[in-house]
Amino acid sequence: MYDGAVQDLIDELGRLPGIGPKSAQRIAFHILSSEEADVQALIDAMSAVKAKVRFCEICGNVTEQEICRICSDTRRVDSVICVVEEAKDIVAVERTREYRGKYHVLGGSINPIEGVGPEDLRIRQLFTRLADGKVQEIIIATDPNIEGEATASYLIRSLAPMGVNVSRLASGLPVGGDLEYADEITLSRAFEGRTMVHRSSGGTAE
Amino acid sequence: MYDGAVQDLIDELGRLPGIGPKSAQRIAFHILSSEEADVQALIDAMSAVKAKVRFCEICGNVTEQEICRICSDTRRVDSVICVVEEAKDIVAVERTREYRGKYHVLGGSINPIEGVGPEDLRIRQLFTRLADGKVQEIIIATDPNIEGEATASYLIRSLAPMGVNVSRLASGLPVGGDLEYADEITLSRAFEGRTMVHRSSGGTAE
Numbered sequence: 001m002y003d004g005a006v007q008d009l010i011d012e013l014g015r016l017p018g019i020g021p022k023s024a025q026r027i028a029f030h031i032l033s034s035e036e037a038d039v040q041a042l043i044d045a046m047s048a049v050k051a052k053v054r055f056c057e058i059c060g061n062v063t064e065q066e067i068c069r070i071c072s073d074t075r076r077v078d079s080v081i082c083v084v085e086e087a088k089d090i091v092a093v094e095r096t097r098e099y100r101g102k103y104h105v106l107g108g109s110i111n112p113i114e115g116v117g118p119e120d121l122r123i124r125q126l127f128t129r130l131a132d133g134k135v136q137e138i139i140i141a142t143d144p145n146i147e148g149e150a151t152a153s154y155l156i157r158s159l160a161p162m163g164v165n166v167s168r169l170a171s172g173l174p175v176g177g178d179l180e181y182a183d184e185i186t187l188s189r190a191f192e193g194r195t196m197v198h199r200s201s202g203g204t205a206e
Numbered sequence: 207m208y209d210g211a212v213q214d215l216i217d218e219l220g221r222l223p224g225i226g227p228k229s230a231q232r233i234a235f236h237i238l239s240s241e242e243a244d245v246q247a248l249i250d251a252m253s254a255v256k257a258k259v260r261f262c263e264i265c266g267n268v269t270e271q272e273i274c275r276i277c278s279d280t281r282r283v284d285s286v287i288c289v290v291e292e293a294k295d296i297v298a299v300e301r302t303r304e305y306r307g308k309y310h311v312l313g314g315s316i317n318p319i320e321g322v323g324p325e326d327l328r329i330r331q332l333f334t335r336l337a338d339g340k341v342q343e344i345i346i347a348t349d350p351n352i353e354g355e356a357t358a359s360y361l362i363r364s365l366a367p368m369g370v371n372v373s374r375l376a377s378g379l380p381v382g383g384d385l386e387y388a389d390e391i392t393l394s395r396a397f398e399g400r401t402m403v404h405r406s407s408g409g410t411a412e
Contacts, residue, residue, distance in 0.1 A: 002268065002297065003259070003268065003269055003270050003274075003275065004258075004270060005251070005254040005255045005258045005259050005270060006255060006259055006268055008251045008254065008255075009251040009252060009254070009255045011251075012247055012248045012251040012252075013248070013251075015244070015248075016233050016236060016237075016248075017232050017233060017236050018229050018232055018233070019233075022386075022387070023224050025294060025297075025386075026223050026224055026294075027222050027223060027224070027225075028255065029292070029293070029294055030222060030223050031222075031252055031255055031256070032255055032256075032259055032268065036256060038221070039252055039256055041218055042218045042219070042221075042222075042252070043249050043252055043253065045211070045214045045215040045217075045218040045219075046215060046218075046237055046245055046248070046249055047249065048211040048214065048215070049211045049212060049214075049215045049234065049237055049238055050237070050238075050242060050245055052210075052211045053209070053211050053212055053238055062208065062209065062212055062238065063209055064209050064210060064211060068209075069209065086235065087235065088231060088232075088235055091208065091231075180228075180231075181228070
């Protein structure tokens, strides 16, 4: 429809999540008429993210160091791990200002249709973190949708023999949605009302 | 909220039109977990647009040459010029496959609140194109909103003494909208039903 470079940019922008053809066109023309320096700032920000940002070796959160700021925060409780699907879910939970434990990012959820199985998630790394016996509770905070439920069920089954308490966020989260879009109050309530789904026989929590 | 580079990218993406904070976050995480080559393709597309694309010296359309492909298309009628606000409006009109004349891109619309006056638009360049007397009709196809109406009124007044027929697209376009979002049928009807608002005493069209 457009001459080469403009159409190329519209096509590339259209590959981004949530950007339809009309948005891609609007953004392309915005870039076209923007100051050179503003476009360069966007390009630099993209390059910097790819160059600098990596994933925390412990929890899988995004970080510019080896270990993220939450894992390296000594004021936070080591005995509780909140398991989330994505790093952006950590930001949502942090906004509640009520959770003082650590996190574990799975990097997705079990999704047979898209060919994502448990072995594609950071579940092995979670089990490694339980090895020293310090962790007393795992809070499962996967998205309240089908894939999140399947992932939670799998984790509950797998964690049962591990001698650790396992809880889930209270229902109250809107079903079918994404955890990252929940407001602070809903998420806070879900934390408060979390239900114990497996109590370790040797558990010391509570 | 996030560590340096990720937040920087979210901020930069949030400056793009139609991208709110949630979309910016979603896109930033998408970029973070994308293949290096895919991100580079997007960066290259942005750079290419800024490096290669310029505006047609005749009509103001986007092009990678001095003269755009419509202005240099000898099969198109020279005697009619369709005046639009933005280059993307040309694509909308071209989709109707009914218009075979040339275009003129104003580069915006008169908007006193944002300090855009007639002198900020490519109106002088439009008058230059009338100098050789070949143009017989100007079709005003500004957006059917307040700024577009103001721009159309100004053009009609200014063009009155120029010895050229001036028409406007038929109303039928949804008022308050953007021309670029009109569907092909609505736009085709608007072309067919355009109303003559000034007939040149020496006009030879029709």
